[in-house]
Amino acid sequence: MKKLILLLLVAFGGFANAQYVVNYKRVADTYFENKDYYAASTFYKKALSNTGDSSQVILPYGKERKSKKDVKIILDYEESIFKLAESSRMYREFADAEKYYAIAKTFTNPNYKNSLFYYAESLRANKKFNLAIDAFQLFIDKHTNDVLVEPAKKEILSCKFAIEEMRYPRMLQVKKMPNNINGLGSNYAPVKTKDEFYFTSSRPVSVGGKNDVIKAEGKGVQVSTKANPYLNNIYTTKNGLNEAEISVKSSDISFPKNMEVAAATFSPDGNTAYFTTWIDKGKYTIFTSKKSGSKWTDPLAAGLQVNSKDFNSAQPSITNDGKFLLFSSDRTGGFGKYDLWYCAIREDGSLSQAINFGPTINTEEDEKAPFYNPLTKKLLFSTDGKIGLGGLDFFESEGDFVSWTTPKNMGYPFNSSKDDVYFTIVDEKGTKAYISSDRESSCCLEVLEITKEFLSVKGILSDCKTKKPIAGASVTLSTVDGEQKLVTGIDGKYDFKVDSKRPIKLFFAKKDYFAMASNYSYEELAKSDTLIYKDYCLVHIDPVIVLENVYYEFNSAELTEPSKTILNMIVPIMEDNPEIEIELGAHTDSMGTDEYNLDLSAKRAKSCVDYLITKGISAARMTSKGYGEAFPIAPNTITVGRKKKDNPDGRAKNRRTEFRVTKK
Numbered sequence: 001m002k003k004l005i006l007l008l009l010v011a012f013g014g015f016a017n018a019q020y021v022v023n024y025k026r027v028a029d030t031y032f033e034n035k036d037y038y039a040a041s042t043f044y045k046k047a048l049s050n051t052g053d054s055s056q057v058i059l060p061y062g063k064e065r066k067s068k069k070d071v072k073i074i075l076d077y078e079e080s081i082f083k084l085a086e087s088s089r090m091y092r093e094f095a096d097a098e099k100y101y102a103i104a105k106t107f108t109n110p111n112y113k114n115s116l117f118y119y120a121e122s123l124r125a126n127k128k129f130n131l132a133i134d135a136f137q138l139f140i141d142k143h144t145n146d147v148l149v150e151p152a153k154k155e156i157l158s159c160k161f162a163i164e165e166m167r168y169p170r171m172l173q174v175k176k177m178p179n180n181i182n183g184l185g186s187n188y189a190p191v192k193t194k195d196e197f198y199f200t201s202s203r204p205v206s207v208g209g210k211n212d213v214i215k216a217e218g219k220g221v222q223v224s225t226k227a228n229p230y231l232n233n234i235y236t237t238k239n240g241l242n243e244a245e246i247s248v249k250s251s252d253i254s255f256p257k258n259m260e261v262a263a264a265t266f267s268p269d270g271n272t273a274y275f276t277t278w279i280d281k282g283k284y285t286i287f288t289s290k291k292s293g294s295k296w297t298d299p300l301a302a303g304l305q306v307n308s309k310d311f312n313s314a315q316p317s318i319t320n321d322g323k324f325l326l327f328s329s330d331r332t333g334g335f336g337k338y339d340l341w342y343c344a345i346r347e348d349g350s351l352s353q354a355i356n357f358g359p360t361i362n363t364e365e366d367e368k369a370p371f372y373n374p375l376t377k378k379l380l381f382s383t384d385g386k387i388g389l390g391g392l393d394f395f396e397s398e399g400d401f402v403s404w405t406t407p408k409n410m411g412y413p414f415n416s417s418k419d420d421v422y423f424t425i426v427d428e429k430g431t432k433a434y435i436s437s438d439r440e441s442s443c444c445l446e447v448l449e450i451t452k453e454f455l456s457v458k459g460i461l462s463d464c465k466t467k468k469p470i471a472g473a474s475v476t477l478s479t480v481d482g483e484q485k486l487v488t489g490i491d492g493k494y495d496f497k498v499d500s501k502r503p504i505k506l507f508f509a510k511k512d513y514f515a516m517a518s519n520y521s522y523e524e525l526a527k528s529d530t531l532i533y534k535d536y537c538l539v540h541i542d543p544v545i546v547l548e549n550v551y552y553e554f555n556s557a558e559l560t561e562p563s564k565t566i567l568n569m570i571v572p573i574m575e576d577n578p579e580i581e582i583e584l585g586a587h588t589d590s591m592g593t594d595e596y597n598l599d600l601s602a603k604r605a606k607s608c609v610d611y612l613i614t615k616g617i618s619a620a621r622m623t624s625k626g627y628g629e630a631f632p633i634a635p636n637t638i639t640v641g642r643k644k645k646d647n648p649d650g651r652a653k654n655r656r657t658e659f660r661v662t663k664k
Helices: 002-011 024-033 037-051 068-090 094-104 115-125 129-142 149-167 522-526 561-567 570-576 594-614 648-654
Strands: 172-176 187-192 196-201 213-217 220-224 233-238 259-266 272-279 285-292 313-318 324-329 339-344 367-373 378-383 393-398 420-425 432-437 446-452 455-463 474-479 482-487 493-498 504-509 516-520 531-533 536-538 545-547 581-586 622-626 637-640 643-646 657-663
Touching: 024 037, 024 068, 037 068, 068 094, 068 115, 094 115, 115 129, 115 149, 129 149, 187 259, 187 420, 187 432, 196 259, 233 259, 272 313, 285 313, 313 367, 324 367, 339 367, 367 420, 378 420, 393 420, 455 504, 474 493, 482 493, 504 536, 516 536, 516 570, 561 594, 570 594, 581 594, 594 622, 594 657
Parallel strands: 187 446, 259 313, 455 531, 455 536, 581 622
Antiparallel strands: 172 446, 187 196, 196 233, 213 220, 259 272, 272 285, 313 324, 324 339, 367 378, 378 393, 420 432, 432 446, 455 493, 474 482, 474 504, 504 516, 545 657, 581 657, 637 643
């Protein structure tokens, strides 16, 4: 043990020294307290660097008594590891966060008990969903009364949801925008006007001042830095976003020197802008500016309808018809942290009082970055308050500002295991859009272009007997995401579009016809590119339907194997039409006595019912009846001259099995 402690003292010589050459831990602590997590992580790594790979350090947790110096080394080490993990998580570097939480979760100090939860969260962000589920469950088992237990349960559901989503990805192209747009820092909140593309960036700008200066004096530490070069501002570029080189410049709107600006939105005519502003990590406020000629007016606070000194308001979004201003705010009267709100925009440009979107949209957590498309009547926003793939996910709801449908997760790869926020469409139908996500970044949001793709499911529905198209039939396409419905026209055509290759069920129904269902498995859909075309037909419900080619063994009620194949065709009819009841009737020819034929036909009809029962059809929905030779449909004999002769063809037709619907 003494040798181990000695090795550790050598390894942590910087910690053992009261002054340090530079006291990296104290510098890191200073950055950490000021929430500069990137800088903090850098200096925590420096503080731990003398040990090489800190994940391999073996601490002296023996039963022997340790000196105060030993304890100080351990305490410094554990605090540095934990804060390094925290810093990595806070600036979204989850690979490092996972690595250091994996160490911190082994510490017995109760100050670090949440390390296991955040270790699991990091696993989830790194798409290690099964491992994350195990880690979250372990946290729940170990900390039954902790406030993070409920979030852990929600995270487990999200991991399971993510696993399912990644099995059946949405048909979506995701493309990262050029480097001129996705430069250093965060790049987010894209918006396209008629002839310009705007986005927010915290890319470094040229500032004066000296480089970082670090001094250790006695027990204190002084950190002097140059002005922060990573300032959020609005940038713009002209069209031609797919070109190799794109010229990017700051927007023409002039803001106060110390003000940071983000998330611009513009009126349909491009002459009014709203944006989020703040100073030195202070309160978020929505400002507005108007265009006069070729210049913008000095920005002013948007007014008390959206702003107050008592709450934050951010992420404004004007609807494409110019009728509403949407935004996110933690103002009173909401349902959680940040809620979505909206104001009507009057004809003179003034705003009405803010109205909350309500509990269908808002949760106890954060709702952010709303976007509403008046053409499709769909609201798209980001939230971490619902089951998703992780972090902030995009959800979609349909409504008219009076009522909203239950928000639906947009799935993978629209969403990722990290943060997905800010959405704006390129075309009116929303098939092409821009989003912001840190899915491919170790720290920062980037601008991505997404293009929705679809699989067409189409064909013609006709009458099985006449082969003519059926008009007025109801056709329903069902997936785990919900249903789509249509009614066929005179051409009998059906046509649906789906955005993923999840299993599909088609259901066709028409009055006086047997309804029919057809299923497509994932394997079938995976073979298709963009189209599945298949024609279907429905069977008309006639008074009596003859089952062709149902045969029995000679002088027996036992079904032949080919006959079972014919009866199998009734099974899907019964399954697809659960409300109907049927009678199965058997008929014989005239050979034999009436009593014998009646008994034989009854046994044969019962054989059909018994067989269908083995296929899962309820006995309560079926009856059997033998008719003997009483109802021939063809002559059993024919007259040739004055003599009656046997008619084998006629007798074959009379030996038949029929079914008829007794209850619809």
